[in-house]
Amino acid sequence: xxxxxxxxxxxxxxxxxxxxxxxxxxxxxxxxxxxxxxxxxxxxxxxxxxxxxxxxxxxxxxxxxxxxxxxxxxxxxxxxxxxxxxxxxxxxxxxxxxxxxxxxxxxxxxxxxxxxxxxxxxxxxxxxxxxxxxxxxxxxxxxxxxxxxxxxxxxxxxxxxxxxxxxxxxxxxxxxxxxxxxxxxxxxxxxxxxxxxxxxxxxxxxxxxxxxxxxxxxxxxxxxxxxxxxxxxxxxxxxxxxxxxxxxxxxxxxxxxxxxxxxxxxxxxxxxxxxxxxxxxxxxxxxxxxxxxxxxxxxxxxxxxxxxxxxxxxxxxxxxxxxxxxxxxxxxxxxxxxxxxxxxxxxxxxxxxxxxxxxxxxxxxxxxxxxxxxxxxxxxxxxxxxxxxxxxxxxxxxxxxxxxxxxxxxxxxxxxxxxxxxxxxxxxxxxxxxxxxxxxxxxxxxxxxxxxxxxxxxxxxxxxxxxxxxxxxxxxxxxxxxxxxxxxxxxxxxxxxxxxxxxxxxxxxxxxxxxxxxxxxxxxxxxxx
Numbered sequence: 001x002x003x004x005x006x007x008x009x010x011x012x013x014x015x016x017x018x019x020x021x022x023x024x025x026x027x028x029x030x031x032x033x034x035x036x037x038x039x040x041x042x043x044x045x046x047x048x049x050x051x052x053x054x055x056x057x058x059x060x061x062x063x064x065x066x067x068x069x070x071x072x073x074x075x076x077x078x079x080x081x082x083x084x085x086x087x088x089x090x091x092x093x094x095x096x097x098x099x100x101x102x103x104x105x106x107x108x109x110x111x112x113x114x115x116x117x118x119x120x121x122x123x124x125x126x127x128x129x130x131x132x133x134x135x136x137x138x139x140x141x142x143x144x145x146x147x148x149x150x151x152x153x154x155x156x157x158x159x160x161x162x163x164x165x166x167x168x169x170x171x172x173x174x175x176x177x178x179x180x181x182x183x184x185x186x187x188x189x190x191x192x193x194x195x196x197x198x199x200x201x202x203x204x205x206x207x208x209x210x211x212x213x214x215x216x217x218x219x220x221x222x223x224x225x226x227x228x229x230x231x232x233x234x235x236x237x238x239x240x241x242x243x244x245x246x247x248x249x250x251x252x253x254x255x256x257x258x259x260x261x262x263x264x265x266x267x268x269x270x271x272x273x274x275x276x277x278x279x280x281x282x283x284x285x286x287x288x289x290x291x292x293x294x295x296x297x298x299x300x301x302x303x304x305x306x307x308x309x310x311x312x313x314x315x316x317x318x319x320x321x322x323x324x325x326x327x328x329x330x331x332x333x334x335x336x337x338x339x340x341x342x343x344x345x346x347x348x349x350x351x352x353x354x355x356x357x358x359x360x361x362x363x364x365x366x367x368x369x370x371x372x373x374x375x376x377x378x379x380x381x382x383x384x385x386x387x388x389x390x391x392x393x394x395x396x397x398x399x400x401x402x403x404x405x406x407x408x409x410x411x412x413x414x415x416x417x418x419x420x421x422x423x424x425x426x427x428x429x430x431x432x433x434x435x436x437x438x439x440x441x442x443x444x445x446x447x448x449x450x451x452x453x454x455x456x457x458x459x460x461x462x463x464x465x466x467x468x469x470x471x472x473x474x475x476x477x478x479x480x481x482x483x484x485x486x487x488x489x490x491x492x493x494x495x496x497x498x499x500x501x502x503x504x505x506x507x508x509x510x511x512x513x514x515x516x517x518x519x520x521x522x523x524x525x526x527x528x529x
Contacts (some may be wrong), residue, residue, distance in 0.1 A: 049315020052304035055100035070094035106133025148178035183226035191217030232259040274300035378414035427468035
């Protein structure tokens with residue numbers, strides 16, 4: 001191959017790469033574009049990073065579960081602020097409560113530990129599983145914990161009493177994934193290596209839904225509405241509609257190795273997935289299309305993102321933690337130089353006297369309806385604005401006069417004693433503009449006054465005014481039905497929009513202050529550094 005051909009191919013490759021980056025930046029959300037522009041901070045831990053979870057409250061500390069401890073990091077300084085090391089064997093699935101005060105975690109010891117994040121004290125130990133517990137979550141009422149274990153069971157625990165409430169054993173293989181409903185304290189999901197996903201209701205202690213992912217399930221995620229959930233396993237992410245009986249809505253196949261974790265971001269508008277192929281993909285939750293991608297130096301086992309989308313953390317198989325934080329751009333503003341003003345430069349110059357020209361002002365001519373208003377001739381003023389030209393070209397003038405008559409309490413006087421033709425003109429105007437957004441409020445008031453005047457004399461009117469009154473009644477009924485339909489639509493939209501938001505409650509009811517249980521007090525581990 002000749003030298004100039006090699007240079008041409010390299011130039012084509014560079015231009016293609018630049019075009020791809022430009023397209024990604026246009027389609028991606030600005031939040032995630034800014035992540036790739038920031039150099040990540042890398043932190044080395046011992047062993048694979050099992051799970052990452054962010055505190056819902058500011059300053060959004062994040063907990064990293066790795067080896068025999070759960071470490072809480074400050075996202076700004078990237079330093080460890082709390083070290084929860086009351087584990088004898090590997091710890092799994094450390095997750096925060098909605099208020100960020102408590103943290104629960106499982107482990108190889110088949111025991112769930114509940115910690116006070118501020119004091120690092122061990123408050124509760126839940127024993128009952130027979131194998132490693134890989135995922136633990138607080139329910140939405142913050143009074144219970146759901147755990148998912150390798151003993152093929154999912155158990156719901158009561159925090160104050162440290163007792164087991166209910167247990168589900170539908171799986172035939174290890175349970176490595178779980179999720180709790182964001183809108184109900186009684187609904188939870190479990191996914192196992194038997195390729196099945198079960199939904200349970202703790203009120204009936206029964207399975208209410210069963211779907212097959214057709215691959216070992218690694219992660220589960222509820223969308224904020226609570227009716228749609230995602231499952232990750234193999235190279236696929238599947239979207240399910242729980243309200244439609246487990247209907248498969250979509251398949252996302254953007255990874256070429258096993259998908260290990262799922263997270264939600266941007267108030268429910270973005271979905272993140274991490275994989276062994278060293279990529280984190282960001283999807284639009286409305287279309288399930290890829291809008292951005294982040295690259296990492298090793299296989300990704302866990303990801304986490306703060307609720308304000310400022311920090312994204314990825315944990316890798318070699319114990320490396322990548323922290324990307326969206327920093328605010330600091331603009332270097334240069335001091336503004338003083339410029340010479342020429343505005344007043346000629347003030348002291350002597351100029352010859354010139355003639356002053358005074359422009360003649362045109363005298364405003366008062367309109368006919370204004371003249372009638374000055375004479376308190378309200379009926380005549382209304383007739384002046386009911387001409388064909390004004391009604392067709394300037395209906396706002398007619399409505400403005402009606403509004404002025406309402407203010408002067410002269411509308412009833414202007415509408416009373418009308419003959420057939422003038423009454424028909426008024427009714428025709430009302431029929432035409434009563435549904436207008438600009439004039440509707442004023443014209444509805446005029447319609448009510450008109451009905452009060454003529455409702456007892458409708459039979460005495462001619463045929464044409466009676467016909468116009470019938471048309472007005474039909475028009476008002478149509479407007480009423482339209483308002484009811486729009487009110488129903490507004491209510492439905494409010495429900496959809498509120499369900500689409502993913503803003504967890506940061507303030508929860510103050511439960512009685514938890515003190516360490518007897519089992520927790522006996523489990524004392526001294527850490528000698």
